[in-house]
Amino acid sequence: MITIGQGFAGLFNSYGDWGNAQLLARRLADAGLAAEVTASASDLPDLGTCDIVFIGAATLPTFRRQLDRLLTCGDELRQYSSAGGVLFVTGLPAAALGRSLTYHQQSLGCLQLTDQEFQIHDKRRFTDGVWQLFGSDTDVVGVLNSHLTWTDSATPFLKTSLTAQPGHPRTDGCQQGKLFSSQVIGPLLARNPDLLDKVANMVAGQELASDDQPWMDFEKAAHAQADRYLTEMLSLTEKQRANATGGLKSPTP
Amino acid sequence: MLTITIGKVARAVGRRLGRGSVLPGRIALALDRHLLAKFTLPAVVIAITGSGGKTTTSSLLRDAASNAGLKVVSNAEGSNMAPGIATALIQASDRHGRVPGDVAILECEERHCQYLFPDLRPGFVVITNLSRDQVARNGYPQFVAGEIAKALTPAMTLLLNVDDPLVNALGRDGRVIPFSVEADALREPAGVPHRADDSLCPNCGLALDYDYRIIGNLGRYHCGHCGYQAPAPQHSVSAVVGTELVIDDDYRAAPQIMNPAFAYNILAAYVGLVEAMGVTPQAAADGLTHKDVKNALQDRVMTFQMGEHRGVFLLSKHENTLTYNVSLRTIADSAERGYTLGVMLHRVSRKYFAGDVSWLWDIDWEVLAKNPPAKVLLGGRFANDIAVRLVAAGIDQDIIEVDLSLDGYMDLLRRQSQGTIFFLTGFEDIDQFTSRLRKDEQ
Structure with missing residues (x-):
């Protein structure tokens, strides 16, 4: 039995975090490997029993309030990670994994599990975008830029192709061995079959057959459609986009 | 008052152009940004806000208040920001800005309350719930709660759905009338595997414990860390009997569809009728039964x-x-x-x-x-x-x-x-x- 853990599921849980764990379980089950999801509301699950642990995204107020709680788990997570456990963290908690973390020029504590330096920006918008998974030709779409963290990475995970916010090309998150940290939030595994396979293979410790995934035809069609739509729309100026959509504007704070 | 007259002309033109719901208000507000303060509103002004249920609750209130013999003014055409409300008031007022009627029922967009309330000065504010809603535009529910809080004053009577921990936290100052859905039949079944909305204590930020949930983060909660919990409700849906909701143990209203959302909306409307408009509980419950919930633009x-x-x-x-x-x-x-x-x-x-x-x-x-x-x-x-x-x-x-x-x-x-x-x-x-x-x- 493969155990998929969701840490701090009652505190750090944004769009798609639940879906990531569930879809991985489904992917493993379809490949003939029994898997179960176990969630812990305000703590880590028993890491000794987990093959992978997800920690989901959080709003800025929640993250700031709960950061200390996350930091107390540093030794446990370090031990788990060095023992080969897979860790997948999205949104602001991903920033807590880095080498340094600043907010309003103030240094916050962090776990120093990855080499990245993070800053939290005091914006509250979540924006659309298109990202690319390093080592994959497939774009990641249908997820959101949580925009609250920013990092340059020597071990990149996702690369920004387009976002609704102006900005320079950069990397969003990192992959160091079996540790994934992503600034982008949402159903990442669902929206990139290559990433799902990569994580599933890592958790299973074997190359899984990639056929027989019943959602795949729909996902391919959804992906192509979203890619087309987002690429077209995000490439336009605000005025052109308004004309093309019958007056839709970018969200404004 | 010239601005109101210009607004009335714009409304006549706007209707011909099919833009009657906001254009007159937009033009009039461009001429006078505090136009809303210039109207003489009915004695009772009740604002309805929150993430969901605003339109349905407003529709129910409007219909039931009219059936109770009250003359109602409302932004029924669905636009719930300043231009839409201004348009509705321009339409309802005379050229001196006097809005005749017994009650103004105004649906207000939650992030805009802080701009609307200083001019509208509602005596009663209904807050339905605060859930994750259009995050790209609205941000997270705690942020929206903060935006609403900026609009509230101790002079207002707050009619709060205290089943929502964030809404309950808005009632720290001023007069509060808490309401709650408690009926067993409407509680969420056990084993719902995940939560889309935060169920965190607004005081200390830790996860709340729930005795039961009605839907999502709405239910009976308490914080094991700091003791935060909702007050005892003044009004509640206490049971479901057949196709009827039992309100305050004695009164029955039959919703169009029996589900938690309708229960909350009917209860909110009932509380508004009884507490803000002085309608008797029996008449309020009767008036809310089998209402076709409609506004001018959409059927719910x-x-x-x-x-x-x-x-x-x-x-x-x-x-x-x-x-x-x-x-x-x-x-x-x-x-x-x-x-x-x-x-x-x-x-x-x-x-x-x-x-x-x-x-x-x-x-x-x-x-x-x-x-x-x-x-x-x-x-x-x-x-x-x-x-x-x-x-x-x-x-x-x-x-x-x-x-x-x-x-x-x-x-x-x-x-x-x-x-x-x-x-x-x-x-x-x-x-x-x-x-x-x-x-x-x-």
């Missing part, structure tokens, strides 16, 4: 006929998990076997460009396992995204059919439906559906 729930198939249209709200969850629970609880589930998702937002559909993953589609559809027909630009989510939720992919074009989708519904069609979409897409439906009928 309706039935339709598509060929030989009866359809039930449950209006939800894209980017708002709570509304979809309520609709799905209604289907799972009430649909007869062999039904068709139809979902349309073409335009995520009415006003803003958005291609994000990650919110689909927070909806409890899994609840359909209790009463699975015989056929799933999906339409619109993002139909395949829904299909992925449904298959992940355990729906058999062989019963799912998709058409991205809206005309093609209507044809798919006509050809492939089985049994009753339970149709879901957000009000962002409702016009796309109803206009095609009407074309069919002609």
Whole structure:
């Protein structure tokens, strides 16, 4: 039995975090490997029993309030990670994994599990975008830029192709061995079959057959459609986009 | 007063241009940004705000107050920001800005309360709930709660749905009338696997413990760390008997559809009628029974006929998990076997460009396992995204059919439906559906 853990599921849980764990379980089950999801509301699950642990995204107020709680788990997570456990963290908690973390020029504590330096920006918008998974030709779409963290990475995970916010090309998150940290939030595994396979293979410790995934035809069609739509729309100026959509504007704070 | 006269002229012109719901207000506000303060409003002004249920609660209040013999002024055409409210008041007022009537019922967009309330000075404010809703535009619910808090003053009487921990926290100052849905029959079944909305203590930020949930983060909660909890409600839905809600133990109102959302909306309207307008509890409950919930632009729930198939249209709200969850629970609880589930998702937002559909993953589609559809027909630009989510939720992919074009989708519904069609979409897409439906009928 493969155990998929969701840490701090009652505190750090944004769009798609639940879906990531569930879809991985489904992917493993379809490949003939029994898997179960176990969630812990305000703590880590028993890491000794987990093959992978997800920690989901959080709003800025929640993250700031709960950061200390996350930091107390540093030794446990370090031990788990060095023992080969897979860790997948999205949104602001991903920033807590880095080498340094600043907010309003103030240094916050962090776990120093990855080499990245993070800053939290005091914006509250979540924006659309298109990202690319390093080592994959497939774009990641249908997820959101949580925009609250920013990092340059020597071990990149996702690369920004387009976002609704102006900005320079950069990397969003990192992959160091079996540790994934992503600034982008949402159903990442669902929206990139290559990433799902990569994580599933890592958790299973074997190359899984990639056929027989019943959602795949729909996902391919959804992906192509979203890619087309987002690429077209995000490439336009605000005025052109308004004309093309019958007056839709970018969200404004 | 010249501004109001100009607004009235603009309204006449706007109606001819089909932009009657906001254009006059927009023009008048451009001339006088504090126009709303210039109206002499009825003695009772009641504002309704929150993430969901505003329009339905306002509609219920409006209809029931009218039936109780009160003369009502309202922004019934659905625009709930300053231009829409200004337009409604321009229409209702005389040229001196006097708005005749007994009560003004004003639906207010939650982030705009801070700009509206200083001029409108509502004596009563109903807050329905605060859930994750259009995050790209609104941000997270705690942020929205903070925005509403800026608008509230101790002079206002707050009618609060205290089942929502964030709404309850808004009642720290001033006079509060708490209301709650407690009925066993409306409680969320055990084992719902995930939560889309924070269930965190507004005081200390730790996870709340729930004795029960009605839907999502609404329910009976307490914080094991700091003791935060809701006060005892002054009004409640205490039970469900047959097709009726029992309010305050003694009064009965029958909603159009029995589900938690209608229970909350009817209760909020009941509290508004009794506490703000002085309607007797019996008359309030009677007035809220079997109301067809409508406003001038959209039907919230309706039935339709598509060929030989009866359809039930449950209006939800894209980017708002709570509304979809309520609709799905209604289907799972009430649909007869062999039904068709139809979902349309073409335009995520009415006003803003958005291609994000990650919110689909927070909806409890899994609840359909209790009463699975015989056929799933999906339409619109993002139909395949829904299909992925449904298959992940355990729906058999062989019963799912998709058409991205809206005309093609209507044809798919006509050809492939089985049994009753339970149709879901957000009000962002409702016009796309109803206009095609009407074309069919002609």
